Amino acid sequence: MNDGLAKRLFELGAKVRNPSLFQLYDELKDTEWLNRQQLQDLQTEKARKFLCFAGESSPFYRKLFGEVGFKPNEYSGVSDLFCIPELDKLSLIENNASIHSDNIFEKVRLAETSGTSGQSLSFNRSERWDSLNRAAMMRSYDWYGVKPWDRNGYLWGYNISRKQNRKVKLLDMLQNRFRLFGYSSDEIDAFARKLCGASFLNGYSSMVYEVARLINEKGIDVPALKLVKGTSEMIMDIHHVESIKAFGCRVTSEYGAAEAGLIAFECPYGGLHINVENVIVEQNSEGEILITNLESQSFPIIRYNLGDIVSLSEKFCSCGRAHPLVSEIQGRKGNNVHGLNKKYPALTFYYVFKNIALEHEILVNYKVVQKEIGKVIISIEGELSSITIDRVQEQLDQYFGLDVECDLVFVKKFEITQKKSQYFESNL
Missing domain, CATH: 3.30.300 (GMP Synthetase; Chain A, domain 3)
Structure with a gap:
């Protein structure tokens, strides 16, 4: 598919599914180079509005805020959130109905996630919430000279029937992407040949590593990609070694979750930049990350414990962006x-x-x-x-x-x- 057609199909799909996408993308581009104080002021103002909305519209938070004496209209900084108890995925599941806002009038879509814990969560995600998350991803792709409609390879976990396989391939074609369904020698060869015309590769970091290793073992020559994105798993040092050899670049870290949204994205200078326009990141006494998603009006996510151990940094990245950094993702606290x-x-x-x-x-x-x-x-x-x-x-x-x-x-x-x-x- 040529670039012009791919872009037009993407824009048509966005018009139907995410009509506010490009407007929100422009807004994020406008804030990309704000200084740290400006970013903090922007986040504080946005948080106050969001918390007021949650306290008025979500039965769960209306009751909770009253019980702990939290006054969202007086919010002035992250420390004001400390009186609100942390929530985990089980809390979101058990209180699902009452967490949902009762006066959302924009289009919503059902989102589902099980995650590594195996606990199944479903919730309504508003159009703006979904679009802003995608806009933040588009802004991050810009750092690598990549557009979401560029030709790309996709490595994800699918165990599907032959009929579903055909449907997925059609959807992939419309999105100018291709994926690997199996790991036979012929399938690896075919996937590698397709990568020769691609701009980027993304998927589970462990699967990126395995494909890179097999490509290196077979001596397949793949032109350097602009971006290799690893998500949903820890990125190990050995993953970078095989990726650089196979694709000409390290595995870039995208950190987020379906219910929390995009939390941070790594720039070419190595800084894992927190998406402060959209999320508040805290760390509890055990080093676990807590997320408040400032666009989750349809299903407010406030002080959500992902179970990941992270290290945060107040240092500045050499790229010049002032967004605070996640210095290290150590993985789930787990068993x-x-x-x-x-x-x-x-x-x-x-x-x-x-x-x-x-x-x-x-x-x-x-x-x-x-x-x-x-x-x-x-x-x-x-x-x-x-x-x-x-x-x-x-x-x-x-x-x-x-x-x-x-x-x-x-x-x-x-x-x-x-x-x-x-x-x-x-x-x-």
Whole structure:
């Protein structure tokens, strides 16, 4: 599909589904280079209006604000939110009907998400909410010289019937994208050939890594892409190595969730910029991120705990944009590792392998499974390496001592799956 036709089809689709998209995109472009104080003032004013709306229109928040004594019309900064209890996905599910606003008159669409927790959530998302999220994505794509209608490859988790396969392919064609449905040698070859005419690639970061690795192993020459976007999963150091070799660029981080919207996007200078025009980001005492989505009028999202451990930074990115930064996404707090005498956060393994990457430049793709108390199996992709064993064991001893027995198993290649990767699984 030529660029002109792709753009016209995108604009036609936006006119039907997201009529406010381009207006909101222009507004975000206008605020892109504001200084930090201007951005904070903009966010504060927008938050006050949103919180007043939620307190008036959502039965759940009308009651909650009254119980905790929160006065949205007096909102002056993030600290004013501290009296409002955190909400998790289960809270959104259990209070679904009362959270929904009762005086939304614009077009809404049903959105659904299960996420890594497996808890199914559905909610009404207004046209403006959806459009502003897409507009923020368009602005982020601009940083890489990419437009959403550009030819692109798509790696996502689909286990669908042949009939659904045909429907998805038709929808992909209308959106000027193509995806990988299987991982046979012929399918990888065909996908790589299509990438030769593409501008960008996006999908689960683990799937981007697997495709890049297979392309590198087969020696397929893919011209450099403008953008390789990884989403929904942690991006590991080893993912960048294979992506640079295969596609000519690192895996760019997009951080968000269906119910929270786009939270942050990484620029070419490496700064993961928070989308402060649309969301308020907080961090609780345990390091978990809390999100308030300022455009979620149809289903207000206020102090929503995603369960992710993050690090925030007040530093400025060298790109010149003043948006605050997420300095590190460490992953979901997740399940505990059960030792013989103590429990440990599953993120411990993140630190184990992050440390050996930083201290010894050993990059590892790994998966950890616990089936019995006091013991885990750590699978490491690649050839058996005594150096890797020694370095990993040193870190494991520091964190677990004798409380958790860790069996290291080397696997030549992990099985490729078309779903989110969980780097720690507990079967207890």
